[in-house]
Amino acid sequence: MLIHSAAGGVGSAAAQLARELGAGRVYGTVGSVEKIPYAAELGYDGVFLREGFAEPLAAVTGGRGVDLVLDPVGGPVREQSLTVLAPFGRLVAYGDLGRHEQWTASVWDLWKGNRTIAGFNIGDLARRAPERIGEYLGEALRLLAAGRIRPGVTQTLPLAEAAKAHQLLETGTGRGKILLSLT
Structure with missing residues (x-):
């Protein structure tokens, strides 16, 4: 693939x-x-x-x-x-x-x-069959909890830097998952 x-x-x-x-x-x-x-x-x-x-x-x-x-x-x-x-x-x-x-x-x-x-389109799937999103999420969380996949978080930014996170996404310069922290 x-x-x-x-x-x-x-x-x-x-x-x-x-x-x-x-x-x-x-x-x-x-x-x-x-x-x-x-x-x-x-x-x-x-x-x-x-x-x-x-x-x-x-x-x-x-x-x-x-x-x-x-x-x-x-x-x-x-x-x-x-x-x-x-x-x-x-x-x-x-x-x-x-x-x-x-x-x-x-x-x-x-x-x-x-x-x-x-x-x-995940948005369309969520509208038409929200239970499937829950099933998929449940399976992903099970794999994560078992250590078979990892979350891929590469950067955590404070919420005040949300614009920076968007800039990384829009310019394609980020990698992995970027989290915004509320604390």
Whole structure:
């Protein structure tokens, strides 16, 4: 599987959860060289720069590609992700961090390559099936309590520095999870 934004809050959790769910090989992409060591500590089998990830990923998978791509970035990254999907692979879009123009995937490419694009929106899931969010959270907390996953908190800031936390998120310079402390 391939997880974009591997050093981010969701990416750091997704890698660990993928392993818990039986993923054999987990690869990630990051936006800068500085984030590679942190992402590598999370157990990725390989971490690549987001820019130009397709070629090195093809090399490590022997040209096969991956069965699943998790993409919160969008735009050209999402489009390029289709090229690294193995037959019957699925790309799951769950954000648009890059704030790119909307693009249209070629149905021909999906059909001929036996590929699928899906979307996931946690806000919509929470409205439609809040009990599922509770189930997922319960399972995540169980894994955390058992020491099978770790929270990935890399920085704690006082609430007064919330603007700084937002700046780190907006500029993509943060890594892991950033907490705001109320004490």
